[in-house]
Amino acid sequence: MDSSTVRIILLTIHVLFFIYAFSVIFSYVLLSFVSARESSQYMKRNSFVNYNEILSSTVSPSISIIAPAYNESLNIIENVRSLLSNHYVNYDVIIVNDGSKDDSLEKLIKAYDLVKVNYLINHQVPTKPLREGVFKSTNPAFEKLTVVDKENGGKADALNCGLNISQSKFVACIDVDCLLLEDALQKMIKPFLELTDVKVIASGGVIRIANACKIKEGKLIEINLPKKFIEIAQILEYLRSFLLGRMAWSRLNGLLVISGAFGMFDKKIAIDVGGYDTNTVGEDMEIIVRMRRSMEEQNIKYKVAYIPDPLCWTEAPDNYKILISQRNRWTRGTIEVLKKHRKIGFNPKYKFLGMLSYPYWFFYERLAPIIEIIGILYFIVLIALDNVKWDYAFAFFLAAYLFTIMFTIIAIYSEELTYHQYTKKGTGIKLLLVTLLEPFVLHPFILYAGIKGNIDYYFNKKIKWGEMKRKGLSKGESN
């Protein structure tokens, strides 16, 4: 290979990197504008809504909250209490004890006066068999509660069991350790009831980080900013993702994922497409893609809605080991889902889903860590060969860094102008400081987790969920 050929190859690589970086920035700017407009419209639209009228109505649709639990003994009583304290009238709670090895079931039986009942299950979606069976409370105060004890089959299998048990028209699938605000269900059900020109197939909620928040008897009492850098940095990540990214994709009706921590579905459609896929760790994303795909194939006008209100609070990893394990799983989930539904990608038959949502997800989520690591390795090689034009490099690094900072600050603005949850003095400064450091401190770990997720996906198929040790939400302190 002569030197001119090498030069052409290098130039091509540079141009490709440049196009990729530029398109990422451009898409982020575009999404920011769309989300700003949508947030403003959402706030205006919902400022007059009287949710009480829906609460007490006898004709309001029924909702089942399905919460899979695996070895959640530490917090299960508190968590179920939180789920049972929702203000919506026509709902029930189905706890699926997915073969827990701890004393979760015994604790539930004792705390909620449960007895085993005869229950006829319509096995519309295949699941692992029941272990101890189905339990209901003898105490009328807990009549909304059903506990199902089954053999371990993973989260997706437990959710499918809940789908089979549920008698409701809608199901809200939630992680049992999440804390739901009391008005969560009526806000989530609203899009299903208010749109007349399209079929709403699912609605997703914002997930907020509850570390350091004060929680009493399953209720959120006080919102605090955590002290650890890793936790604050994740708050910023979530703000960017939920208030800017998903809000915009919702406006464009291009949402490909609804967080597994809290999402609501039209049960019939979820069952018709076969329920949750038990062979992926990205079951939350997979079911949405499959539902959307099914709607597109049937040529039905549909929407995946999104509710930006802070309705669901969860405990985020507070150490890097667990964070890496979580992000590793998210990466593997994304790869699995995109691979399974590759038919959609760049397929005009699937319209917006195939021509924009899927490609965006493929290039900017699936490939992002790979492209980034290739960029870093390439840069190291250039340094080793003493072939770096530092004036170029420094200028581009600085611009990329400043853009990242700006995007995060815009996410903070979005939060302040809408929900303004972190009201305490000094919080703004802390958020800004973490914003400045996050690209150097948190991001390398996220990148590492993304790369590890890719390696595990291709070379270590045995890995499934990974570990998430819970401290419990009730231990938050005031700042």
Added chain:
Amino acid sequence: MNDYQNILEYFNQLPVLVKLVWYVSFLLFIFILGLIFYLKILRNNLRENEKKRIKYQKIYEENLINYLYAGDGIEGISPEQRVFINNMKKDISNTFNRNVLISVMTKLVNDISGEIAQAIHKFYFETGLIDYSLLKLKARKWEIKAAGIHELTQFEVKQAYNEIEKLIKHPHKEVRNQAQLYLVNLFQFKGLKFLNDLTYQLSEWDQIQLLEILQKFDNQEITDITLWLKSNNLSVVKFALKLAKVYNQFESKETLLELLKHNNKEIRVETIKVLGYFYDTDSKEYLKSNFHDITEGEQIAFFKLLENIADQTDQHFIIVNISHPNFEIKLMALKILKNINQPKFNTLKLAENDIDVERIVEFIKNN
């Protein structure tokens, strides 16, 4: 000075692309500084506004309670109340104060009724708050219009009927929704007149809201819903079906029976549900004879109807449908059979390989 010149020289000799990136970085840097600076101001303002809001909320709550206690128990306004009203008139020229006062009054008016609520309404008129609300109806922005209607609904201003009725066909959904709520809150069934020529679809959310408001009122004169049951607007028919059920409109039965042949599947299903609620037997034969031509949703609804009204004459039909592919229908068929003819149920010969039926029979026997 020398350093500055060196930097400038260095910058000038850079390639255009790098220069451009530096310019962008510089702009981003300035923009970020501005954002940080304004974020500080914004957070301070939000905190201050919140404090101010809480302060004024407390003041207005106290003032309103004093105003209510200053009443002399007879119609009209006492001199002490007049003083409160005059003081408040000055305050409400400020938009912030006015919004806080409105929110306090709304909260209060939602929690109370009778004479006290009337006194609050009077306060709303006398302070001139009503003029601000009426003015909002003329605003260009939809959210201000909707807020105006909302306030007029809260304080039961019936005089705004003509203006708000015009907004029932407003292009913006929230304005239309507020106008509907106004009409029904203040005029109950008579307020539903807008359904007669409704051109847009009434969402399920709207329908539930309207129904809940209607149910708050006792002893209402219920309008004849036949016209709405025959409407070309599908959402109006669906809403009328809900009204038929909630208000036991059995007299509309003939129209309901006609709706069994409606070309919309959802309406047919809802109609069967309403007829089932009425324990109607006339629809039974029609649905039985057309059972194989109707959709699965209608079949399920029909079996729910049969759960209430099936008798021995339906036995053959029920037994045939025990082998229906739908689990829900199988379950209902077996339950109905047990109810109408237990000996037959007990001696039922089950189809081989139908595990579902075996499980259902076992379940019904044990419950």
